[in-house]
Amino acid sequence: MGTFTSFRKAYGALKDSTKVGLAKVNSEYKDLDIAIVKATNHVECPPKERHVRKIFSATSVIRPRADVAYCIHALAKRLSKTRNWIVAIKTLIVIHRTLREGDPTFREELLNYSHRGHFLQISNFKDDSSPLAWDCSAWVRTYALFLEERLECFRILKYDIESERLTKSSPTASKAHSRTRLLNCDELLEQLPALQQLLYRLIGCQPEGSAYHNYLVQYALALVLKESFKIYCAINDGIINLVDMFFDMSRHDAVKALDIYKRAGQQAESLADFYDYCKGLELARNFQFPMLRQVTL
Template identity: 80%
Template structure:
């Protein structure tokens, strides 16, 4: 049965490529999308992803970029195969991280007309693995949608747009949130917390935990060396302690007569599962995260 599914998937891919060659005005782009998101259980091949990046660059007309997003959305909406769905999300995620900002801008415009990641009913029940991976696909889509909403609030992308502060002989990369004033920080933190909530929810379960394609997608979340991950964990722990002390300080201020006219913000801590996930990652991660070699063919 599994062999039949693979053969059927390959036939569907070749048929779709053939139709694109005959009917599509964006032949090369359509073929690259189908090949990058085919039914083969391996990460999207780099040469196809690069063609998609090229088709959505600032040098191309905005209509071309919009068509690419429409084609990816259509691919995601029509498929009932978890491999195709996950690879489509990976391509979108990589385009947001590594592609030209025009892709993100057009994706924001497209999402105003309807959620591109609205696949809450997606299900591939062809096998126990497909069932577990389908659940993770839905979670992955929620994270990417939240990532887009976070950009609407922050007006910058926390992954692809970092500020570099140069010091003689040292280059430090840090988040823009370090430069915000109190008012801006309070406006942006809820969006960041919600994105963190979606990130924590991306912990796979069941057979999906050991699937290589899921692990490849997760590498886009934790793309950092073990040493950097340790530093990040210590920062989160310290932030949690500071939040507790700040809550105590607010509690004291509320007892003062003058404070009766003020409204203090509600402080929410990252869920314990996030710290547990980070600690588990640090225990098991190599000194640097794995890199995927492109398959031949």
């Protein structure tokens, strides 16, 4: 097994160096192609910051949309071609970080691209080269589902939940809220189910088996965990708003609202269990997990 693992590492390094060499000779987007290969190489460590920053720069608002589209195409190709869990998870990390930290143009172009090809839906991905690779492959698939749902949630909400700034509902309010606190009934009944589906995918990102202790999985999981806080706040503020207007709703809307309310209670319990599970990980040392409180009718 040790010899096989060493061979895979050497073969992966050779493939990476070959791709870099080809990009230097053949690519119109040489610097970007090299940055993508190096950021998503076969080395079992998080993408190096200097390569990720080059990708941020290549997808900034000052670049032509064609450049942004090319970057997404190159990442999609990298993801679809690989059978190595390390390359797959690092490609997803690059996509996730660019969504979180990059320019909004990347998210907009990615949404257009995903509607055409759904490249984040990698339900058949597997790396069966070792027990670790098998367990990590399962987590890669759930991570991809979360990112796909994140895009769908943005499509429905028309804003990115992670980049939202909490605001006060009035100048005299003592506490800042998510914008769901101020939505009308129709908007709530559309947006809350989308947020709850996103939270469902997030809670599904629970590493099992050997993946539980893997540093690269934990690095990606930390990005997911950071998003759980704002998603939960948005749902909770929306539920408070929903409860306030519950008795003024039509019967049809009230039935929908009650289903949303029930699911919120169930998800609060599931999220608390997920946090407890994650508190056993090394990454938990850097997190302050919030208290979860359910709104009552």
